[in-house]
Amino acid sequence: MRVAVLFSGGKDSTYALYWALKEGFEVKYLVSMHSESDESYMYHVPNIHLTELQARAVGIPLIKGFTKGEKEKEVEDLKRVLEGLKIDGIVAGALASQYQKERVERVAQELGIKVFAPFWGVDPEEYMKTLIQEGFDVVIVGVSAYGLDKTWLGRKIDGKALEELKTLSEKYKVHIAGEGGEFETFVRDAPFFSAKVVFDEVEKIWDEYTSSGVLIVKKAHLEPKG
Template identity: 80%
Template sequence: MRVAVLYSGGKDSNYALYWALKKGFEVKYLVSMVSESEESYMYHVPNIHLTELQAKAVGIPLVKGFTSGEKEKEVEDMKAVLEGLKIDGVVAGALASEYQKQRVDRVAKELGIESFAPAWHRDPVDYMREIISIFDVVIVGTAAYGLDQSWLGRRIDEKAFEELIKLNEKYKVHVAGEGGEFETFVRDAPFFRARIVFDEVEKKWDECSYSGVLEVKGAHLEPKG
Protein backbone atom coordinates (compact mmCIF):
# COMPACT_ATOMS: atom_id res chain seq x y z
CA MET A 1 0.00 0.00 0.00
CA ARG A 2 1.64 3.21 -1.21
CA VAL A 3 0.40 6.17 0.79
CA ALA A 4 0.88 9.87 1.35
CA VAL A 5 0.52 11.29 4.85
CA LEU A 6 -1.05 14.73 5.22
CA TYR A 7 1.66 16.34 7.31
CA SER A 8 1.59 19.57 9.31
CA GLY A 9 4.39 18.80 11.76
CA GLY A 10 2.05 18.59 14.75
CA LYS A 11 1.13 15.68 17.00
CA ASP A 12 -1.81 14.38 14.94
CA SER A 13 -0.07 14.20 11.58
CA ASN A 14 2.96 12.60 13.22
CA TYR A 15 0.68 10.04 14.82
CA ALA A 16 -0.79 9.32 11.38
CA LEU A 17 2.74 8.78 10.06
CA TYR A 18 3.67 6.62 13.07
CA TRP A 19 0.59 4.45 12.48
CA ALA A 20 1.23 4.10 8.74
CA LEU A 21 4.82 3.00 9.30
CA LYS A 22 3.76 0.49 11.97
CA LYS A 23 1.15 -0.91 9.56
CA GLY A 24 3.92 -1.56 7.08
CA PHE A 25 2.61 0.90 4.50
CA GLU A 26 5.07 2.32 2.00
CA VAL A 27 4.96 6.00 2.89
CA LYS A 28 5.97 7.62 -0.37
CA TYR A 29 5.33 11.25 0.54
CA LEU A 30 4.62 13.68 3.31
CA VAL A 31 2.20 16.30 1.99
CA SER A 32 2.16 19.74 3.61
CA MET A 33 -0.41 22.31 2.58
CA VAL A 34 0.84 25.85 3.11
CA SER A 35 -2.04 28.24 3.67
CA GLU A 36 -1.88 32.00 3.21
CA SER A 37 -4.74 32.35 5.69
CA GLU A 38 -4.30 32.00 9.44
CA GLU A 39 -8.01 31.19 9.57
CA SER A 40 -7.74 28.04 7.43
CA TYR A 41 -10.53 25.54 8.10
CA MET A 42 -8.40 22.60 6.99
CA TYR A 43 -4.73 23.21 7.66
CA HIS A 44 -2.33 23.85 10.51
CA VAL A 45 -0.52 27.17 10.09
CA PRO A 46 2.07 27.80 12.89
CA ASN A 47 5.63 26.92 11.80
CA ILE A 48 4.53 24.96 8.74
CA HIS A 49 7.90 25.89 7.17
CA LEU A 50 9.58 23.48 9.59
CA THR A 51 8.03 20.44 7.93
CA GLU A 52 11.03 20.59 5.58
CA LEU A 53 13.34 19.93 8.54
CA GLN A 54 11.05 17.21 9.87
CA ALA A 55 10.97 15.50 6.47
CA LYS A 56 14.78 15.45 6.48
CA ALA A 57 14.71 13.95 9.97
CA VAL A 58 12.30 11.24 8.82
CA GLY A 59 13.90 10.63 5.42
CA ILE A 60 10.66 10.77 3.40
CA PRO A 61 10.15 13.21 0.49
CA LEU A 62 8.07 16.28 1.29
CA VAL A 63 5.56 17.58 -1.23
CA LYS A 64 4.30 21.10 -0.60
CA GLY A 65 1.00 22.43 -1.81
CA PHE A 66 -0.01 26.06 -1.64
CA THR A 67 -3.45 27.48 -1.00
CA SER A 68 -5.06 30.83 -0.31
CA GLY A 69 -6.90 29.16 2.56
CA GLU A 70 -10.27 30.03 1.07
CA LYS A 71 -12.98 27.73 2.41
CA GLU A 72 -13.68 24.74 0.11
CA LYS A 73 -11.18 25.93 -2.50
CA GLU A 74 -8.40 24.82 -0.14
CA VAL A 75 -9.84 21.30 -0.38
CA GLU A 76 -9.58 21.40 -4.17
CA ASP A 77 -5.99 22.63 -3.81
CA MET A 78 -5.20 19.54 -1.73
CA LYS A 79 -6.90 17.32 -4.30
CA ALA A 80 -4.74 18.80 -7.06
CA VAL A 81 -1.59 17.92 -5.11
CA LEU A 82 -2.68 14.35 -4.31
CA GLU A 83 -3.83 13.80 -7.88
CA GLY A 84 -0.26 14.16 -9.10
CA LEU A 85 1.10 11.43 -6.82
CA LYS A 86 1.30 7.69 -7.51
CA ILE A 87 -0.38 6.47 -4.33
CA ASP A 88 -3.04 4.00 -3.24
CA GLY A 89 -4.15 5.87 -0.15
CA VAL A 90 -3.93 8.97 2.01
CA VAL A 91 -3.51 9.06 5.79
CA ALA A 92 -4.77 11.98 7.88
CA GLY A 93 -4.50 12.92 11.53
CA ALA A 94 -8.19 13.72 12.00
CA LEU A 95 -9.34 13.08 15.56
CA ALA A 96 -12.75 14.72 15.96
CA SER A 97 -13.25 17.22 13.12
CA GLU A 98 -16.10 16.00 10.92
CA TYR A 99 -15.39 18.92 8.59
CA GLN A 100 -11.83 17.81 7.89
CA LYS A 101 -12.45 14.07 7.73
CA GLN A 102 -15.45 14.32 5.41
CA ARG A 103 -13.45 16.40 2.96
CA VAL A 104 -10.39 14.16 2.97
CA ASP A 105 -12.66 11.13 2.51
CA ARG A 106 -14.45 12.83 -0.38
CA VAL A 107 -11.21 13.75 -2.14
CA ALA A 108 -9.90 10.20 -1.72
CA LYS A 109 -13.10 8.76 -3.17
CA GLU A 110 -12.93 11.12 -6.15
CA LEU A 111 -9.32 10.07 -6.78
CA GLY A 112 -10.07 6.37 -6.37
CA ILE A 113 -7.75 5.90 -3.39
CA GLU A 114 -8.30 4.82 0.20
CA SER A 115 -8.59 7.20 3.14
CA PHE A 116 -7.25 6.38 6.60
CA ALA A 117 -7.68 8.29 9.87
CA PRO A 118 -6.13 6.12 12.61
CA ALA A 119 -6.94 8.49 15.48
CA TRP A 120 -10.57 9.05 14.46
CA HIS A 121 -12.91 9.28 17.47
CA ARG A 122 -10.35 7.90 19.88
CA ASP A 123 -10.80 8.77 23.54
CA PRO A 124 -8.85 12.05 23.79
CA VAL A 125 -7.29 11.30 27.18
CA ASP A 126 -6.03 7.87 26.11
CA TYR A 127 -4.88 9.32 22.81
CA MET A 128 -2.90 12.12 24.44
CA ARG A 129 -1.28 9.76 26.92
CA GLU A 130 -0.05 7.70 23.98
CA ILE A 131 1.11 10.85 22.16
CA ILE A 132 3.29 12.04 25.04
CA SER A 133 4.72 8.55 25.51
CA ILE A 134 5.87 8.49 21.86
CA PHE A 135 6.78 12.06 20.89
CA ASP A 136 8.66 15.08 22.13
CA VAL A 137 5.82 17.52 21.43
CA VAL A 138 5.62 21.21 22.28
CA ILE A 139 2.83 23.77 22.13
CA VAL A 140 3.39 26.42 19.44
CA GLY A 141 0.01 28.12 19.39
CA THR A 142 -2.72 28.85 21.96
CA ALA A 143 -6.23 30.28 21.73
CA ALA A 144 -8.18 29.44 24.87
CA TYR A 145 -8.79 30.94 28.27
CA GLY A 146 -6.48 29.26 30.77
CA LEU A 147 -3.69 28.80 28.25
CA ASP A 148 -1.59 31.90 28.85
CA GLN A 149 1.66 32.73 27.09
CA SER A 150 3.66 30.56 29.49
CA TRP A 151 2.31 27.58 27.53
CA LEU A 152 4.01 28.70 24.32
CA GLY A 153 7.06 26.49 23.82
CA ARG A 154 6.11 24.19 26.67
CA ARG A 155 6.60 20.47 26.21
CA ILE A 156 3.49 18.37 26.79
CA ASP A 157 4.72 15.91 29.38
CA GLU A 158 2.76 14.15 32.13
CA LYS A 159 2.73 17.25 34.35
CA ALA A 160 1.54 19.52 31.55
CA PHE A 161 -1.10 17.01 30.53
CA GLU A 162 -2.51 16.80 34.05
CA GLU A 163 -2.82 20.59 33.94
CA LEU A 164 -4.66 20.34 30.62
CA ILE A 165 -7.11 17.90 32.22
CA LYS A 166 -7.77 20.43 35.00
CA LEU A 167 -8.26 23.19 32.42
CA ASN A 168 -10.75 20.94 30.67
CA GLU A 169 -12.69 20.56 33.92
CA LYS A 170 -12.58 24.29 34.63
CA TYR A 171 -12.82 25.94 31.19
CA LYS A 172 -13.76 23.03 28.87
CA VAL A 173 -10.39 23.20 27.09
CA HIS A 174 -10.22 20.10 24.88
CA VAL A 175 -7.28 18.03 26.16
CA ALA A 176 -6.15 17.30 22.59
CA GLY A 177 -6.75 20.85 21.33
CA GLU A 178 -9.48 19.74 18.95
CA GLY A 179 -11.41 22.97 19.38
CA GLY A 180 -8.42 24.98 18.20
CA GLU A 181 -7.31 25.61 21.78
CA PHE A 182 -3.68 24.83 20.98
CA GLU A 183 -1.36 23.82 18.14
CA THR A 184 1.67 21.57 18.48
CA PHE A 185 5.02 20.73 16.93
CA VAL A 186 6.90 17.42 17.21
CA ARG A 187 10.64 17.79 17.78
CA ASP A 188 11.43 14.10 18.06
CA ALA A 189 9.80 10.74 17.34
CA PRO A 190 10.94 7.09 17.13
CA PHE A 191 11.09 7.36 13.32
CA PHE A 192 13.17 10.57 13.32
CA ARG A 193 16.81 9.92 12.44
CA ALA A 194 17.78 13.16 14.19
CA ARG A 195 15.97 15.40 16.66
CA ILE A 196 15.00 19.00 16.00
CA VAL A 197 16.48 21.72 18.18
CA PHE A 198 15.09 25.26 18.25
CA ASP A 199 17.82 27.89 17.93
CA GLU A 200 15.73 31.05 17.97
CA VAL A 201 12.10 31.54 18.93
CA GLU A 202 9.81 34.50 19.49
CA LYS A 203 6.59 34.52 21.47
CA LYS A 204 3.86 36.60 19.88
CA TRP A 205 0.98 37.25 22.27
CA ASP A 206 -2.28 39.14 21.77
CA GLU A 207 -3.88 40.00 25.10
CA CYS A 208 -7.12 41.15 23.45
CA SER A 209 -7.83 37.77 21.85
CA TYR A 210 -5.96 35.87 24.59
CA SER A 211 -4.03 33.93 21.97
CA GLY A 212 -0.47 33.56 20.85
CA VAL A 213 2.07 31.82 18.65
CA LEU A 214 5.60 30.58 19.21
CA GLU A 215 7.37 31.58 16.02
CA VAL A 216 10.42 29.42 15.39
CA LYS A 217 12.92 31.57 13.52
CA GLY A 218 15.79 29.11 13.53
CA ALA A 219 16.19 25.37 14.09
CA HIS A 220 18.58 22.56 13.23
CA LEU A 221 18.85 18.77 13.27
CA GLU A 222 20.92 17.18 16.00
CA PRO A 223 22.09 13.55 15.77
CA LYS A 224 20.61 11.14 18.30
CA GLY A 225 22.66 9.15 20.74
Protein backbone atom coordinates in the same frame (compact mmCIF):
# COMPACT_ATOMS: atom_id res chain seq x y z
CA MET B 1 -0.17 0.02 -0.12
CA ARG B 2 1.43 3.25 -1.34
CA VAL B 3 0.26 6.20 0.73
CA ALA B 4 0.84 9.87 1.31
CA VAL B 5 0.51 11.26 4.82
CA LEU B 6 -1.11 14.66 5.27
CA PHE B 7 1.63 16.20 7.36
CA SER B 8 1.65 19.46 9.33
CA GLY B 9 4.48 18.71 11.74
CA GLY B 10 2.06 18.63 14.66
CA LYS B 11 1.42 15.72 17.00
CA ASP B 12 -1.55 14.19 15.20
CA SER B 13 -0.11 14.02 11.70
CA THR B 14 3.24 12.84 13.07
CA TYR B 15 1.61 10.07 15.09
CA ALA B 16 -0.47 9.09 12.06
CA LEU B 17 2.78 8.80 10.10
CA TYR B 18 4.23 6.61 12.86
CA TRP B 19 1.12 4.41 12.66
CA ALA B 20 1.41 4.07 8.87
CA LEU B 21 5.04 3.01 9.11
CA LYS B 22 4.29 0.46 11.83
CA GLU B 23 1.44 -0.92 9.71
CA GLY B 24 3.92 -1.59 6.93
CA PHE B 25 2.54 0.93 4.45
CA GLU B 26 4.88 2.28 1.82
CA VAL B 27 4.85 5.94 2.74
CA LYS B 28 5.84 7.60 -0.51
CA TYR B 29 5.28 11.22 0.47
CA LEU B 30 4.55 13.66 3.24
CA VAL B 31 2.15 16.32 1.99
CA SER B 32 2.21 19.71 3.71
CA MET B 33 -0.26 22.41 2.75
CA HIS B 34 1.01 25.95 3.22
CA SER B 35 -1.86 28.36 3.77
CA GLU B 36 -1.66 32.13 3.35
CA SER B 37 -4.48 32.49 5.86
CA ASP B 38 -4.02 32.08 9.61
CA GLU B 39 -7.74 31.29 9.75
CA SER B 40 -7.59 28.19 7.57
CA TYR B 41 -10.43 25.74 8.26
CA MET B 42 -8.38 22.80 7.02
CA TYR B 43 -4.71 23.30 7.66
CA HIS B 44 -2.27 23.80 10.53
CA VAL B 45 -0.37 27.05 10.04
CA PRO B 46 2.25 27.72 12.79
CA ASN B 47 5.79 26.76 11.73
CA ILE B 48 4.69 24.73 8.73
CA HIS B 49 8.07 25.59 7.18
CA LEU B 50 9.77 23.28 9.68
CA THR B 51 8.23 20.20 8.09
CA GLU B 52 11.28 20.25 5.82
CA LEU B 53 13.49 19.39 8.78
CA GLN B 54 11.11 16.69 9.99
CA ALA B 55 10.96 15.12 6.53
CA ARG B 56 14.76 14.92 6.51
CA ALA B 57 14.68 13.35 9.97
CA VAL B 58 12.37 10.55 8.76
CA GLY B 59 13.83 10.23 5.27
CA ILE B 60 10.58 10.64 3.32
CA PRO B 61 10.11 13.13 0.45
CA LEU B 62 8.08 16.22 1.30
CA ILE B 63 5.54 17.57 -1.15
CA LYS B 64 4.46 21.15 -0.55
CA GLY B 65 1.08 22.45 -1.57
CA PHE B 66 0.06 26.08 -1.48
CA THR B 67 -3.33 27.62 -0.84
CA LYS B 68 -4.79 31.03 -0.08
CA GLY B 69 -6.71 29.33 2.71
CA GLU B 70 -10.16 30.25 1.39
CA LYS B 71 -12.91 28.05 2.75
CA GLU B 72 -13.72 25.10 0.44
CA LYS B 73 -11.29 26.34 -2.24
CA GLU B 74 -8.45 25.12 -0.05
CA VAL B 75 -9.89 21.62 -0.33
CA GLU B 76 -9.59 21.78 -4.11
CA ASP B 77 -6.00 22.95 -3.70
CA LEU B 78 -5.28 19.75 -1.76
CA LYS B 79 -6.92 17.68 -4.46
CA ARG B 80 -4.68 19.23 -7.11
CA VAL B 81 -1.60 18.23 -5.14
CA LEU B 82 -2.75 14.66 -4.48
CA GLU B 83 -3.95 13.91 -8.02
CA GLY B 84 -0.38 14.24 -9.28
CA LEU B 85 0.90 11.52 -6.96
CA LYS B 86 0.98 7.78 -7.65
CA ILE B 87 -0.60 6.58 -4.42
CA ASP B 88 -3.31 4.17 -3.30
CA GLY B 89 -4.35 6.06 -0.19
CA ILE B 90 -3.89 8.98 2.15
CA VAL B 91 -3.39 8.99 5.90
CA ALA B 92 -4.79 11.78 8.08
CA GLY B 93 -4.33 12.53 11.76
CA ALA B 94 -7.91 13.70 12.35
CA LEU B 95 -9.18 13.04 15.85
CA ALA B 96 -12.56 14.73 16.07
CA SER B 97 -12.94 17.36 13.34
CA GLN B 98 -15.87 16.18 11.23
CA TYR B 99 -15.30 19.13 8.89
CA GLN B 100 -11.76 18.06 7.99
CA LYS B 101 -12.53 14.35 7.86
CA GLU B 102 -15.48 14.73 5.50
CA ARG B 103 -13.50 16.88 3.08
CA VAL B 104 -10.50 14.59 3.00
CA GLU B 105 -12.85 11.65 2.37
CA ARG B 106 -14.52 13.54 -0.46
CA VAL B 107 -11.19 14.30 -2.14
CA ALA B 108 -10.13 10.67 -1.79
CA GLN B 109 -13.39 9.42 -3.26
CA GLU B 110 -13.02 11.74 -6.25
CA LEU B 111 -9.46 10.49 -6.80
CA GLY B 112 -10.36 6.83 -6.28
CA ILE B 113 -8.02 6.29 -3.35
CA LYS B 114 -8.51 5.14 0.24
CA VAL B 115 -8.49 7.19 3.43
CA PHE B 116 -7.00 6.12 6.74
CA ALA B 117 -7.78 8.13 9.88
CA PRO B 118 -6.43 5.72 12.51
CA PHE B 119 -7.18 7.85 15.56
CA TRP B 120 -10.62 9.11 14.66
CA GLY B 121 -12.85 9.09 17.74
CA VAL B 122 -10.05 8.03 20.08
CA ASP B 123 -10.27 8.84 23.79
CA PRO B 124 -8.27 12.10 23.94
CA GLU B 125 -6.75 11.55 27.37
CA GLU B 126 -5.53 8.05 26.55
CA TYR B 127 -4.26 9.30 23.21
CA MET B 128 -2.21 12.05 24.86
CA LYS B 129 -0.85 9.64 27.44
CA THR B 130 0.27 7.30 24.66
CA LEU B 131 2.12 10.10 22.87
CA ILE B 132 4.04 10.86 26.04
CA GLN B 133 4.74 7.21 26.83
CA GLU B 134 5.96 6.53 23.27
CA GLY B 135 8.57 9.27 23.62
CA PHE B 136 7.17 11.98 21.37
CA ASP B 137 8.71 15.39 22.12
CA VAL B 138 5.72 17.64 21.49
CA VAL B 139 5.71 21.38 22.16
CA ILE B 140 2.86 23.85 22.01
CA VAL B 141 3.39 26.53 19.35
CA GLY B 142 -0.01 28.18 19.31
CA VAL B 143 -2.81 28.79 21.82
CA SER B 144 -6.30 30.20 21.43
CA ALA B 145 -8.55 29.32 24.36
CA TYR B 146 -9.54 30.57 27.79
CA GLY B 147 -7.19 29.19 30.41
CA LEU B 148 -4.22 28.91 28.08
CA ASP B 149 -1.92 31.89 28.53
CA LYS B 150 1.39 32.81 26.91
CA THR B 151 3.34 30.61 29.35
CA TRP B 152 2.07 27.64 27.35
CA LEU B 153 3.89 28.78 24.22
CA GLY B 154 6.98 26.61 23.81
CA ARG B 155 5.93 24.28 26.60
CA LYS B 156 6.54 20.56 26.21
CA ILE B 157 3.55 18.28 26.66
CA ASP B 158 4.55 15.97 29.49
CA GLY B 159 2.67 14.35 32.35
CA LYS B 160 2.42 17.58 34.33
CA ALA B 161 1.17 19.55 31.33
CA LEU B 162 -1.41 16.85 30.62
CA GLU B 163 -2.76 17.03 34.17
CA GLU B 164 -3.12 20.81 33.79
CA LEU B 165 -4.90 20.38 30.46
CA LYS B 166 -7.32 17.98 32.16
CA THR B 167 -8.10 20.65 34.77
CA LEU B 168 -8.60 23.27 32.06
CA SER B 169 -10.84 20.88 30.18
CA GLU B 170 -13.07 20.51 33.23
CA LYS B 171 -13.18 24.24 33.88
CA TYR B 172 -13.24 25.76 30.38
CA LYS B 173 -14.22 22.76 28.20
CA VAL B 174 -10.84 22.88 26.46
CA HIS B 175 -10.36 19.78 24.30
CA ILE B 176 -7.54 17.94 26.01
CA ALA B 177 -5.89 17.16 22.66
CA GLY B 178 -6.52 20.63 21.22
CA GLU B 179 -8.78 19.32 18.49
CA GLY B 180 -11.10 22.31 18.78
CA GLY B 181 -8.27 24.66 17.79
CA GLU B 182 -7.41 25.44 21.42
CA PHE B 183 -3.74 24.80 20.80
CA GLU B 184 -1.33 23.86 18.01
CA THR B 185 1.74 21.67 18.38
CA PHE B 186 5.06 20.81 16.80
CA VAL B 187 6.97 17.53 17.15
CA ARG B 188 10.68 18.04 17.74
CA ASP B 189 11.45 14.35 18.12
CA ALA B 190 9.80 10.94 17.83
CA PRO B 191 10.95 7.31 18.10
CA PHE B 192 11.37 7.01 14.33
CA PHE B 193 13.28 10.27 13.76
CA SER B 194 16.98 9.85 12.93
CA ALA B 195 17.62 13.35 14.30
CA LYS B 196 15.79 15.79 16.52
CA VAL B 197 14.73 19.33 15.67
CA VAL B 198 16.42 21.94 17.83
CA PHE B 199 15.02 25.46 18.07
CA ASP B 200 17.78 28.08 17.79
CA GLU B 201 15.76 31.28 17.72
CA VAL B 202 12.10 31.76 18.64
CA GLU B 203 9.72 34.66 19.12
CA LYS B 204 6.52 34.68 21.14
CA ILE B 205 3.73 36.78 19.68
CA TRP B 206 0.86 37.39 22.07
CA ASP B 207 -2.43 39.26 21.58
CA GLU B 208 -3.81 40.39 24.94
CA TYR B 209 -7.16 41.32 23.40
CA THR B 210 -7.89 37.84 22.07
CA SER B 211 -5.77 35.98 24.64
CA SER B 212 -4.10 34.03 21.85
CA GLY B 213 -0.61 33.72 20.50
CA VAL B 214 1.98 31.79 18.55
CA LEU B 215 5.57 30.71 18.99
CA ILE B 216 7.39 31.55 15.77
CA VAL B 217 10.53 29.48 15.19
CA LYS B 218 12.88 31.70 13.22
CA LYS B 219 15.87 29.36 13.17
CA ALA B 220 16.19 25.63 13.79
CA HIS B 221 18.48 22.76 12.92
CA LEU B 222 18.66 18.99 13.03
CA GLU B 223 20.82 17.34 15.66
CA PRO B 224 21.73 13.63 15.17
CA LYS B 225 20.54 11.29 17.90
CA GLY B 226 22.64 8.79 19.81
